[in-house]
Amino acid sequence: MALLKEAYETLQSIVGPEWVSDDPAVCEADRPKGRLRSKEIPLYKPAGSIEPITTEEVQAIIKVCNRYKIPFACTSSYGSDVWGIERPNWLFIDLKRMRKLEIDEKNLYAVVESGIASAVLQAECFRRNLLSFVPMSGGECSVLGNASYIGEGAVSWKLGDRGYRRVLGVEWVTPEGEIMRLGSLSMSDDYFCGEGPGPDLRGLLVSSGYGSAARKGVITRIGIRVFPFIKEKLVPKGDAPTTHLEMPANRFAWYNFTFPTRKACVDAIYEIGKCELGLLAMTVPPWFVSMARARATGTDKLTGAAGFWYDWNNVTGPKAKEDPEQTVGRILLYGIGSDKRLAYEEKVLVDICKSLGALAKKSRGLQDQTHFMSADAIVSNLAGGRFASVIFFESLDSALKAADLVTENTKKRVPKIFDDYGTTNWFVPFEMAHIAKEESLRFTTVEFEDELTLLMADCHKQLAPLGGFPMFPNPKFYGEVWGNYPEMERKIFKIFDPNQLAPF
Amino acid sequence: MLLDVDEYKRQAKMCVRCSFCKYIDMNWIKSLKFARQCPIDTRYAMNLYSAHGLLYASTGELDGAIPFTPKLVDAMYHCTLCGGCDSRCKRNLDCEVLQVLENLRMKYVEQGNPLLPGHKELVDNVRKTRNEYGEPQKVRLNWIGDVKPAEKADVVFFVGCNAAYKQPELARAVTKILSKAGTLFMVLKDEWYAGNEVLAIGDVKLARELAEHNVKAIKDSGAKTVVTGSAECYKALKVDYPKLLGKSTEEMPYVAVHIAEFVDQAIKEGKLTLKKKVPLKVTYHDACNLGRLSETWQQWTPKYDGSIPIGKVWRRGDRGIYDAPRNVLNAIPGAELLEMERIRGNAWGAGCTGAVNAAFPDFALWTASERLEEAVATGAEAVVTCSADEKQLLAKASESKKAGMKILDFAEVVAQAL
Numbered sequence: 001m002a003l004l005k006e007a008y009e010t011l012q013s014i015v016g017p018e019w020v021s022d023d024p025a026v027c028e029a030d031r032p033k034g035r036l037r038s039k040e041i042p043l044y045k046p047a048g049s050i051e052p053i054t055t056e057e058v059q060a061i062i063k064v065c066n067r068y069k070i071p072f073a074c075t076s077s078y079g080s081d082v083w084g085i086e087r088p089n090w091l092f093i094d095l096k097r098m099r100k101l102e103i104d105e106k107n108l109y110a111v112v113e114s115g116i117a118s119a120v121l122q123a124e125c126f127r128r129n130l131l132s133f134v135p136m137s138g139g140e141c142s143v144l145g146n147a148s149y150i151g152e153g154a155v156s157w158k159l160g161d162r163g164y165r166r167v168l169g170v171e172w173v174t175p176e177g178e179i180m181r182l183g184s185l186s187m188s189d190d191y192f193c194g195e196g197p198g199p200d201l202r203g204l205l206v207s208s209g210y211g212s213a214a215r216k217g218v219i220t221r222i223g224i225r226v227f228p229f230i231k232e233k234l235v236p237k238g239d240a241p242t243t244h245l246e247m248p249a250n251r252f253a254w255y256n257f258t259f260p261t262r263k264a265c266v267d268a269i270y271e272i273g274k275c276e277l278g279l280l281a282m283t284v285p286p287w288f289v290s291m292a293r294a295r296a297t298g299t300d301k302l303t304g305a306a307g308f309w310y311d312w313n314n315v316t317g318p319k320a321k322e323d324p325e326q327t328v329g330r331i332l333l334y335g336i337g338s339d340k341r342l343a344y345e346e347k348v349l350v351d352i353c354k355s356l357g358a359l360a361k362k363s364r365g366l367q368d369q370t371h372f373m374s375a376d377a378i379v380s381n382l383a384g385g386r387f388a389s390v391i392f393f394e395s396l397d398s399a400l401k402a403a404d405l406v407t408e409n410t411k412k413r414v415p416k417i418f419d420d421y422g423t424t425n426w427f428v429p430f431e432m433a434h435i436a437k438e439e440s441l442r443f444t445t446v447e448f449e450d451e452l453t454l455l456m457a458d459c460h461k462q463l464a465p466l467g468g469f470p471m472f473p474n475p476k477f478y479g480e481v482w483g484n485y486p487e488m489e490r491k492i493f494k495i496f497d498p499n500q501l502a503p504f
Numbered sequence: 505m506l507l508d509v510d511e512y513k514r515q516a517k518m519c520v521r522c523s524f525c526k527y528i529d530m531n532w533i534k535s536l537k538f539a540r541q542c543p544i545d546t547r548y549a550m551n552l553y554s555a556h557g558l559l560y561a562s563t564g565e566l567d568g569a570i571p572f573t574p575k576l577v578d579a580m581y582h583c584t585l586c587g588g589c590d591s592r593c594k595r596n597l598d599c600e601v602l603q604v605l606e607n608l609r610m611k612y613v614e615q616g617n618p619l620l621p622g623h624k625e626l627v628d629n630v631r632k633t634r635n636e637y638g639e640p641q642k643v644r645l646n647w648i649g650d651v652k653p654a655e656k657a658d659v660v661f662f663v664g665c666n667a668a669y670k671q672p673e674l675a676r677a678v679t680k681i682l683s684k685a686g687t688l689f690m691v692l693k694d695e696w697y698a699g700n701e702v703l704a705i706g707d708v709k710l711a712r713e714l715a716e717h718n719v720k721a722i723k724d725s726g727a728k729t730v731v732t733g734s735a736e737c738y739k740a741l742k743v744d745y746p747k748l749l750g751k752s753t754e755e756m757p758y759v760a761v762h763i764a765e766f767v768d769q770a771i772k773e774g775k776l777t778l779k780k781k782v783p784l785k786v787t788y789h790d791a792c793n794l795g796r797l798s799e800t801w802q803q804w805t806p807k808y809d810g811s812i813p814i815g816k817v818w819r820r821g822d823r824g825i826y827d828a829p830r831n832v833l834n835a836i837p838g839a840e841l842l843e844m845e846r847i848r849g850n851a852w853g854a855g856c857t858g859a860v861n862a863a864f865p866d867f868a869l870w871t872a873s874e875r876l877e878e879a880v881a882t883g884a885e886a887v888v889t890c891s892a893d894e895k896q897l898l899a900k901a902s903e904s905k906k907a908g909m910k911i912l913d914f915a916e917v918v919a920q921a922l
Contacts, residue, residue, distance in 0.1 A: 021550060024570045024573055025570050029579075030557070033521055049550060097549050123534050123535055140522060140527055239822035240529045240822055241822065245531055297823070304598040309812055373533065377596075378524060381596070386520075445810060
């Protein structure tokens with residue numbers, strides 16, 4: 001299907017002919033990945049793609065969509081699949097051109113447009129002795145897109161979980177084409193404060209467990225908190241695939257600690273959280289060890305998938321099979337303020353682990369390959385070409401139950417889904433163990449990708465009684481269990497989107 | 505095409521559209537300004553103008569969903585084939601991004617589709633005169649002047665069209681270095697164009713013809729080592745020729761050596777000493793053809809055990825020639841090497857690869873200008889590069905921007921220090 005000629009010409013007049021296209025190749029390039037979607041729901045390529053560069057252009061585009069009843073969906077980094085692709089003849093609003101970034105070092109916030117990638121903000125923060133979040137989905141993810149959806153990163157252990165808690169002033173184009181400015185932005189050209197006169201509508205924009213920011217129209221610019229950081233620099237080293245950041249030894253130390261069961265490790269994490277140690281903490285599933293080792297170089301080594309499977313089948317996998325309950329935790333201790341703080345954290349961590357019958361072992365290297373810039377999110381595809389995560393946010397205790405549930409469901413689908421002996425349940429606690437993400441990564445080949453979709457559907461149905469919320473669930477499964485909240489959302493957003501053109 | 509259809513499809517479908525192909529290695533990002541890897545994505549910003557867009561379009565074309573539309577052809581040939589996307593993707597995935605992009609062009613040409621005007625001119629020149637400029641073949645050796653190549657030697661100096669016809673001083677700089685190191689060398693009496701751009705256009709048949717001729721000429725000369733000062737010729741000899749002839753690099757009847765490698769080794773062995781001061785702040789531009797594109801080629805017949813390619817040695821861009829030129833520049837008395845942000849495998853291409861300069865000179869110049877801006881930001885007085893083509897384009901960019909930046913070839917700088 002095609003956009004109406006008149007609509008297309010109007011769109012051209014807004015952004016210029018160079019920045020809008022309905023060419024079949026452009027639409028093919030923008031077709032949804034369609035991954036992890038039920039095959040019952042047809043998916044459509046866009047009928048056209050448009051790339052605005054200002055909020056006013058976005059507004060004009062959305063008004064055209066309303067005039068001609070064109071459904072739309074938007075993204076900037078395309079890190080997740082675009083929502084709203086179940087509707088034919090939709091317009092893809094690509095926000096990549098919107099790349100303004102300003103940082104107020106003194107007052108610790110940045111103003112970013114949609115096209116700014118998380119690793120880019122992090123790099124600019126590092127130059128100013130500041131720290132930002134990079135989501136574990138990858139450093140290429142849009143700061144704005146991620147912060148208004150989930151927004152957690154590895155450093156959420158120390159610096160806070162949900163992205164929206166860091167979102168300040170917001171500039172938002174509603175699905176009807178009205179520009180809303182929230183927080184201090186509503187009064188002046190100032191993004192500093194998220195709260196302003198009138199109701200705080202940020203809660204509407206930032207999503208709970210599913211959907212995307214585009215449901216509410218298009219968020220074009222936000223203020224976002226950044227944090228003080230050390231003066232010493234993290235220095236990039238190496239050639240890909242083994243690049244890393246060298247960290248200063250007077251400020252950082254990696255420690256691992258091993259417990260005989262997941263529960264014991266989780267209990268230790270609770271204790272560590274009480275003492276507010278570290279910048280980031282998480283468990284390390286054995287599968288991750290093989291993935292890291294796959295990143296070898298040289299012609300005399302097995303690399304990539306071959307390297308992964310060699311390690312998993314011969315080294316790491318057999319150990320995991322023999323003792324699937326054994327759980328390794330890893331923490332990056334952080335001498336915030338001074339190296340004396342680091343020495344203190346090391347002492348306390350060792351004491352905690354000792355009291356719980358484990359050894360806290362300091363790692364030799366002081367490198368970070370992935371947590372600060374999230375360079376390795378996509379490596380989960382390495383083993384077979386496809387992966388999916390059943391992700392669940394709740395307390396660490398509930399995360400344990402979620403992990404068991406997903407493991408049981410996975411067994412039914414082995415060997416189409418790779419058998420990891422139930423060990424790839426990744427616990428990533430945040431806010432000093434107040435909340436945790438439990439991410440059960442499951443891996444397969446391109447051929448059996450549908451098994452992942454089915455596994456996720458099975459798990460999502462069963463996770464609801466645990467409370468918390470999952471990521472990417474189908475509202476069909478969750479709505480009823482949670483007071484039909486999708487219906488509540490529809491009623492609210494009908495106020496902003498009477499023509500129902502934004503994704504739902 | 506050089507990939508069989510099944511392998512082409514498999515690789516094209518591997519893309520998970522993470523957009524890593526658009527940025528330099530995440531750990532190496534230092535600023536907003538110099539974070540991006542891909543020239544077409546940076547300049548044109550429709551997803552089609554990116555590796556993942558082109559891979560999706562490739563699968564669409566393979567599945568019969570779309571033909572080669574003018575827009576697809578435009579996007580496809582604007583890609584510089586610099587290999588940045590390939591190297592970025594291979595940090596985390598086993599996916600032959602660059603091979604898919606190359607094969608898309610080969611398929612286009614194989615189907616008998618019309619070449620872009622600039623490409624047609626280049627191909628016609630090569631067919632008629634065996635060089636990319638359409639200059640007479642008989643004057644190819646005019647650069648020699650009073651240089652005295654040996655009648656017989658273990659080393660052949662492969663000159664390249666640019667040095668032979670346009671910048672003969674670069675050829676003479678290489679010969680000066682070889683002579684100073686006590687290395688006898690021959691030149692081929694009938695050297696043809698190396699063929700990079702012809703292969704980049706997708707004309708496999710002509711590229712193979714050039715490869716067969718040059719390989720035979722080298723073999724007939726009896727030389728075992730081929731030294732070149734051109735990054736483009738280096739990559740052709742080391743990577744493209746074995747690829748076209750169905751061999752691995754180590755199976756070729758010669759070893760290709762770039763002058764940067766030669767000098768680095770000669771200094772270590774005491775055969776060369778850089779004595780004269782060259783008081784200059786320089787920054788080094790990693791030519792893609794000497795860097796991430798120059799890893800040895802391993803011929804491989806697709807065979808899989810599930811998802812594991814059996815016996816495949818991956819080329820991820822980390823084993824390019826990055827250290828040798830730097831070692832040498834650091835050894836030049838008086839010279840100070842200042843690095844750009846995007847270096848080594850993260851280097852921003854200067855616009856001379858992918859036959860882009862032939863078809864879209866404005867875009868090639870824009871790409872070079874972006875690189876020049878990055879060079880200026882270092883505070884250097886000069887850019888040193890190992891590619892004659894990139895030297896020319898960067899010089900043009902410097903002139904058009906009135907940047908006042910000297911652009912020097914590696915061999916020229918070394919020759920000054922001898």
